[in-house]
Each structure stands twice: as C-alpha cells, then as structure tokens.
Amino acid sequence: MAVSIEIALPGQLEADVLGIPVAEPVERLTGDGAHIVDEKLGGRLQRLAQTGDLRGGVGETLVLYTEGELRAPRVVLAGVGPRDRLDADALCTAAAASVQEAPAGTVMWLLDESLPLRVEEQAAALVEGSVLGAYDPGRWKTDRDERQRLRRVVLGHFDSDGLRAAADRAALVAERTNRARDLANAPPNELTPVLLAEHAERLASEHEHLTFAALGPAKIDELGMGAFSAVAQGSANEPRLIVLRYDPPRSSGSDAVLGLVGKAITFDSGGLSIKPAKSMEGMKGDMAGGGAVIEGTGAIAALGLAVRTIAVVAACENVIGPKAYKPGDILRAANGKSIEVINTDAEGRLVLADALWYARREGATHVLDVATLTGAMELALGDLYGGLFANDDDWGERVRGAAERSGDRAWPFPLHPRYRRYIDSAFADMKNASTLRQGSPALAAEFLHEFAGDGAWAHLDMSGPGFLERSRGDYMRVPGGTGWGVRLIAELAASLA
Ligand code: BES
Ligand code: MN
Ligand code: ZN
Numbered sequence: 316m317a318v319s320i321e322i323a324l325p326g327q328l329e330a331d332v333l334g335i336p337v338a339e340p341v342e343r344l345t346g347d348g349a350h351i352v353d354e355k356l357g358g359r360l361q362r363l364a365q366t367g368d369l370r371g372g373v374g375e376t377l378v379l380y381t382e383g384e385l386r387a388p389r390v391v392l393a394g395v396g397p398r399d400r401l402d403a404d405a406l407c408t409a410a411a412a413s414v415q416e417a418p419a420g421t422v423m424w425l426l427d428e429s430l431p432l433r434v435e436e437q438a439a440a441l442v443e444g445s446v447l448g449a450y451d452p453g454r455w456k457t458d459r460d461e462r463q464r465l466r467r468v469v470l471g472h473f474d475s476d477g478l479r480a481a482a483d484r485a486a487l488v489a490e491r492t493n494r495a496r497d498l499a500n501a502p503p504n505e506l507t508p509v510l511l512a513e514h515a516e517r518l519a520s521e522h523e524h525l526t527f528a529a530l531g532p533a534k535i536d537e538l539g540m541g542a543f544s545a546v547a548q549g550s551a552n553e554p555r556l557i558v559l560r561y562d563p564p565r566s567s568g569s570d571a572v573l574g575l576v577g578k579a580i581t582f583d584s585g586g587l588s589i590k591p592a593k594s595m596e597g598m599k600g601d602m603a604g605g606g607a608v609i610e611g612t613g614a615i616a617a618l619g620l621a622v623r624t625i626a627v628v629a630a631c632e633n634v635i636g637p638k639a640y641k642p643g644d645i646l647r648a649a650n651g652k653s654i655e656v657i658n659t660d661a662e663g664r665l666v667l668a669d670a671l672w673y674a675r676r677e678g679a680t681h682v683l684d685v686a687t688l689t690g691a692m693e694l695a696l697g698d699l700y701g702g703l704f705a706n707d708d709d710w711g712e713r714v715r716g717a718a719e720r721s722g723d724r725a726w727p728f729p730l731h732p733r734y735r736r737y738i739d740s741a742f743a744d745m746k747n748a749s750t751l752r753q754g755s756p757a758l759a760a761e762f763l764h765e766f767a768g769d770g771a772w773a774h775l776d777m778s779g780p781g782f783l784e785r786s787r788g789d790y791m792r793v794p795g796g797t798g799w800g801v802r803l804i805a806e807l808a809a810s811l812a
Contacts, residue, residue: 574679
C-alpha cells in the first residue's frame with residue numbers, strides 16, 4: 316500500500332514520531348528544527364548528549380516520549396555517524412533503524428541544511444530508509460497489528476519542486492523494492508510460475524504504457540526452448556515465460572532497447588541432483604532475480620522513463636517428477652546449441668539461455684540478466700554485493716555505476732575465453748556444469764555468454780544479497796528477500812533515458 320509523502324515546516328504537522336538525524340559529535344546539536352525541538356523539550360536533547368545517553372553511531376537510536384510539548388508523542392534521535400563522512404547510506408540506515416524501533420503510521424523527518432549532503436539527497440535517503448525499514452516479512456502471520464503500519468512520511472522543510480521529486484521517486488522505488496521482497500518471501504506453494512505471471516499481468520494493467528504476455532508450455536516448445544522446457548518438465552506446475560514491454564510515452568531519441576532478463580525458479584530443489592535439506596531452505600527465493608526484473612520494470616513505467624524496455628522472466632519450478640530431466644540428457648536450446656546436462660541443479664543458466672535468446676529476438680540491444688545463479692557467488696561476496704560480468708566495458712561500467720549509486724552494489728568479475736573449456740562436452744556443444752570445483756560463477760557466466768547474442772550484455776549473480784538469513788545491519792533489517800536489483804534497474808534505466 317502506497318506511502319504518501321508530505322513536506323511541511325516542523326511544527327505545522329502532527330506526526331506519531333518525529334525523527335531527528337543526529338551526527339557525531341553529538342554534543343554539537345545542529346539544524347534549526349532540532350534546536351527548536353530541544354527548546355520545546357527544555358534542553359533535554361542537549362542534556363542527553365552531555366550524559367552520553369545519546370549516541371550517534373549509524374543505526375543507533377534513542378526514543379523519547381513527550382507529554383504535549385510537541386505535536387508528536389514520540390521523538391526518535393537517529394544516529395548517522397560522523398558528520399564529515401555522512402552519506403545517503405547512513406541516513407537510509409538511520410531511518411530504517413528508527414521506524415523499526417519506533418513503528419508509526421506517520422513519521423516526520425527533520426532535514427538539516429548544515430549537513431554535508433543536499434537536502435534533496437537527505438529527503439530521498441530518509442524516505443527510502445523509512446519505507447524499507449518498515450517492511451514486515453510476516454505477511455502470513457494471523458494476528459498482525461496494523462495500527463503502526465507506515466502510511467505517511469513527512470519531511471520537515473520548505474517545500475520545493477526538487478525536494479518533492481526526489482522524495483516521491485525514492486518512495487516509489489522503495490515501495491517497488493518491498494513488492495519484490497514480498498514476491499521472494501511468498502511461499503512456493505502460493506507463488507507458482509502461473510501466479511507470478513498473473514502478478515506481472517496485474518502490474519501491466521496498472522500502467523498505460525506497459526503490456527504483458529505470457530508463454531505457456533506449448534508456445535515454449537514451439538519456439539524450440541528446449542533448455543527452459545527441460546527444467547520445467549519435472550513439475551506439475553506449468554512454466555511461464557513472462558514478457559513485459561514498456562513503450563515510453565516520449566522517446567529519448569535513442570535506439571537503445573533495454574533488455575531485462577530474470578531467473579524465476581519459484582522453488583529450486585536441485586531436481587534429480589537433489590540439494591541437501593540445509594541448502595534447500597532458502598530456495599523459494601530462487602525467483603528473486605525475476606521478481607526484481609518485474610518490479611524494476613514496473614518502476615521504470617511508473618517513473619515514465621524515456622527508455623524502451625523489454626523484460627523477459629523465465630518462471631518454473633526445479634523439482635522431481637516422473638518427467639524430470641536427468642543428468643546425461645542432451646537439450647537443444649532455442650538458439651540451436653546443444654547442451655549436455657551434468658547436474659540438474661545448474662538449472663538457472665538453462666532457463667536463462669532461452670530467455671536471453673528471446674529478449675534479443677524481441678529487439679533488446681542492451682541486455683542485463685539478474686539471477687541467483689551460483690552458491691559460490693554468495694560465498695565470495697556475502698550479503699552485500701552481487702557479482703557483475705559483462706561482454707562490453709562501457710555497458711559493464713554503466714551497470715556498475717548504477718549499482719553503486721542505487722545501493723544495490725555489484726562488483727566486477729571476469730569473463731575470459733579460457734574458462735570456456737571447462738564446460739566443453741564430449742557429446743554436445745557444451746555442458747551445463749563442470750566437475751571442477753573451481754570458478755563456478757565464472758563458468759556459469761561463460762555458459763550464459765553462449766546465449767547472449769550480439770551486442771552489449773551484462774550478468775548479475777545476486778545469490779548473496781538477494782535473500783538474507785539475518786539482518787544486514789543497514790536498512791535491510793529483516794530476513795528474507797531484499798528486492799535487490801529493483802533500485803539498480805530503476806537507476807540504470809534512468810541513466811539511459
Ligand atoms: N539457485 C542455486 C544457487 C544459489 C545457491 C542461490 C545458494 C542462492 C543461494 C543454483 O541453481 C544452483 O543450485 N547452483 C549450483 C550450480 C552447480 C550445480 C554447478 C551451485 O552453485 O551449487
Ligand atoms: Mn539449482
Ligand atoms: Zn537455482
């Protein structure tokens with residue numbers, strides 16, 4: 316449900332919680348708003364700073380209860396770390412920690428002109444952190460207290476067009492990120508490939524310039540997508556190739572067509588090369604890349620960005636059934652290449668192979684795929700960074716820049732033709748996995764490279780940051796889906812528009 320944004324001078328509006336960013340050293344209280352509040356509270360803020368009760372580390376919070384001195388019953392003092400090193404990430408984290416400590420229907424944030432960050436950036440970061448921090452993964456709990464669900468964020472400042480635009484954009488993208496989290500957190504018995512397609516269809520119906528199509532098993536076979544089809548055939552739940560097309564109301568004048576390709580394995584058991592129970596636990600989240608592509612495309616449409624976009628999401632289950640594909644099977648992908656199956660748990664690259672081909676066929680010039688592809692990528696980068704592979708330096712750098720600015724961070728990894736020999740097959744054009752216990756993210760990327768077609772292509776392996784086992788300690792403070800990729804996609808598309 317949409318969070319509304321308002322801009323008002325401090326004191327003009329009632330809020331359930333008044334948030335005040337506090338930078339170190341905390342003894343030096345800054346910002347006109349904070350001084351007024353301190354005065355109204357009889358110098359309480361200054362005293363707390365002197366006694367050491369008020370701490371300014373990033374994410375540290377102190378909640379005060381007021382008794383009619385302010386038009387807010389609670390004040391949260393939100394640490395943002397050292398003043399001279401302040402950035403958007405710190406403000407975002409502070410806001411998220413605050414709404415978690417002091418949940419509220421309406422939170423008002425005081426902006427501070429004296430901080431070394433433009434007020435537009437402060438606004439965007441505080442809104443983003445509030446929306447992401449208020450996310451509740453417990454949608455399936457029976458008794459949920461709705462009273463303190465975040466409905467409104469108020470920014471305490473003079474109104475201006477720039478401030479409003481920055482805050483609205485941040486709210487929109489953060490809400491789409493939360494929707495992608497909902498998708499990743501949805502249980503696999505509920506979120507089947509067909510349901511994910513219906514979700515995308517509903518999304519498209521909300522936007523005039525977004526159109527939806529979904530291909531079922533017959534059409535998938537007709538197009539010769541033997542790799543995607545093989546993974547899907549073990550399940551009683553039908554696959555869907557979900558296609559969203561965005562034709563902007565006004566064109567940027569460029570011929571670039573952004574192709575977004577997502578892996579959406581709604582559950583990855585490993586198939587016949589079955590995973591051990593522990594490794595299967597988080598595998599409802601193996602559709603997180605596809606979820607990010609769908610919601611990211613929705614964000615592009617909602618922002619009205621001037622870049623033509625085609626999103627292709629391969630959605631199916633990887634489970635065991637009488638028709639399950641087998642190690643030893645040789646598949647024919649839509650681009651004509653043959654693939655020997657070594658391990659049915661290397662299913663992501665198979666479904667992406669055909670989805671990449673389809674995106675190119677539909678005219679994508681600049682392709683980005685997003686996938687929870689290899690466990691080793693998570694081992695390498697942990698929960699913060701995705702791994703980035705690209706066949707084109709400019710495109711890779713553009714994706715990396717968008718990743719860094721958006722907060723969905725990505726770090727470059729190499730593609731190299733000499734990795735290719737590790738997926739050579741004695742029987743087919745290539746095999747889907749190597750027996751070598753080395754370099755699996757790079758081998759997976761080299762495999763995808765075979766299907767990326769002509770033109771710029773980049774691959775993001777988001778196994779680490781896509782789905783959390785625990786709070787990351789920043790603005791992602793609950794386990795489960797993070798919506799990783801939605802902010803990145805919005806930023807990337809904006810850079811092309
Ligand atoms: N979905 C997994 C990758 C994964 C693992 C994502 C852990 C998030 C957390 C993928 O389908 C997979 O099983 N990859 C295998 C490939 C191997 C068999 C070549 C892997 O990385 O172990
Ligand atoms: Mn797998
Ligand atoms: Zn998988």
